[in-house]
Amino acid sequence: MKTLRLLRRRRALLNCAPFSHDQLADRSMRSAVSRADSSDEFVNQRNFDRAVAALVCLVPIPAESAEWFSEQDLVVGSKWTWKKMVWNPAVLAISIAVVVIAGVFVFQLLGRLNDFPGSATARKLLAVAASTRPVMLDPVSTEAGTLSDLFFMKHGLEHYDVPSEFADFRTIGCRVFDDEESRRIAQIWLGEKRMQLFLFPADRNMKTGAVLHFPGWRYIHQEGWVGAVTERSGVCFMAALRGGEKDLEPYITKSKE
Amino acid sequence: MLGDSRKAQEVFHTTLREAAQRAAQGELPKEPFWLFRDARWRCLEATKTDIQPESREIDEHEVDPGAASQIEQLDPAQLAVWISSAPDPQRTALALFYLDEFDYTEILDIAELKLSALSRCLAKGRRQLQAWLDAKHPEQPKL
Numbered sequence: 353m354k355t356l357r358l359l360r361r362r363r364a365l366l367n368c369a370p371f372s373h374d375q376l377a378d379r380s381m382r383s384a385v386s387r388a389d390s391s392d393e394f395v396n397q398r399n400f401d402r403a404v405a406a407l408v409c410l411v412p413i414p415a416e417s418a419e420w421f422s423e424q425d426l427v428v429g430s431k432w433t434w435k436k437m438v439w440n441p442a443v444l445a446i447s448i449a450v451v452v453i454a455g456v457f458v459f460q461l462l463g464r465l466n467d468f469p470g471s472a473t474a475r476k477l478l479a480v481a482a483s484t485r486p487v488m489l490d491p492v493s494t495e496a497g498t499l500s501d502l503f504f505m506k507h508g509l510e511h512y513d514v515p516s517e518f519a520d521f522r523t524i525g526c527r528v529f530d531d532e533e534s535r536r537i538a539q540i541w542l543g544e545k546r547m548q549l550f551l552f553p554a555d556r557n558m559k560t561g562a563v564l565h566f567p568g569w570r571y572i573h574q575e576g577w578v579g580a581v582t583e584r585s586g587v588c589f590m591a592a593l594r595g596g597e598k599d600l601e602p603y604i605t606k607s608k609e
Numbered sequence: 610m611l612g613d614s615r616k617a618q619e620v621f622h623t624t625l626r627e628a629a630q631r632a633a634q635g636e637l638p639k640e641p642f643w644l645f646r647d648a649r650w651r652c653l654e655a656t657k658t659d660i661q662p663e664s665r666e667i668d669e670h671e672v673d674p675g676a677a678s679q680i681e682q683l684d685p686a687q688l689a690v691w692i693s694s695a696p697d698p699q700r701t702a703l704a705l706f707y708l709d710e711f712d713y714t715e716i717l718d719i720a721e722l723k724l725s726a727l728s729r730c731l732a733k734g735r736r737q738l739q740a741w742l743d744a745k746h747p748e749q750p751k752l
Contacts, residue, residue: 381712407685411686
């Protein structure tokens with residue numbers, strides 16, 4: 353049954369076989385023609401078709417219509433313009449995607465520009481500051497500068513010194529805890545503008561273990577909080593409060609003076 | 610397709626004019642060969658009101674090895690009239706096939722035919738044309 357169908361299809365293809373070889377683009381047609389190429393019947397058919405086609409070529413075409421088939425282009429392609437190209441949906445979609453990607457890239461780049469060794473930890477600690485309540489800390493009412501001894505004596509934390517800019521402020525409480533990387537963090541709550549101070553180990557070079565220093569004060573921001581960070585003797589200090597840079601600046605500039 | 614140069618010219622210009630209008634309105638169809646399909650329908654429309662040939666059995670002869678020489682004696686206009694007088698879809702099949710511009714898949718697309726139907730039209734057309742040639746220019750008996 354299948355063979356019969358195949359034979360019928362081959363016969364049908366041969367009836368439609370082109371008489372010029374350059375049109376044998378179809379595989380099934382090529383196969384049918386190659387099988388029948390030498391048969392008398394097929395040769396007769398091709399000669400017949402070629403003769404008819406040659407005569408068809410001689411059928412006169414009215415002069416007015418023949419003009420259309422001159423060498424010149426029938427239709428001049430529409431002019432390419434920037435405006436047209438910009439409104440092309442594909443170009444528009446790609447442009448929007450590129451702008452969004454560029455925006456994200458610039459945003460990331462600007463964020464990275466303010467990065468410094470320990471900025472990642474400082475950001476995490478800003479989140480800690482935002483979620484800390486005074487009851488979570490041990491109540492200590494003293495000057496912030498004096499807590500260095502407490503950290504050293506009680507917790508064995510060396511160089512956890514509060515910089516002179518913040519040393520004179522009265523404290524409400526303090527605590528020492530480990531972060532998720534088991535680093536010892538000291539947190540101090542001040543009465544001054546409900547400011548919080550953090551002391552934590554500075555980042556180190558992964559290969560050499562050397563402390564990654566950075567000069568002066570660096571600001572970081574997160575969710576309405578601002579932190580001013582500095583590094584001394586391998587320990588980072590951060591003063592954090594809710595607000596902007598201008599709220600912290602007076603304390604830093606005061607020390608510079 | 611029409612066997613009448615005046616009508617053919619009219620259809621040709623109408624088809625192109627409509628195509629230009631559609632292009633100007635940005636409504637050109639996406640599928641290939643729509644222009645040829647359009648032209649074909651216009652040709653069929655143009656001949657709808659013409660006097661139709663009587664529907665009777667036309668003689669059919671198997672294609673002769675010496676048919677080429679018989680065809681050479683034909684006038685091109687006569688052949689055009691013969692093809693145009695064939696009933697559709699045979700007329701479309703013969704016209705498109707002997708134009709030698711399209712392969713068979715393209716003809717199937719333009720004429721909206723199946724392979725078996727196109728094959729039948731062409732085979733029948735050849736046999737009928739051979740019979741007509743035999744009647745018009747009988748082959749010289751070989752000595």
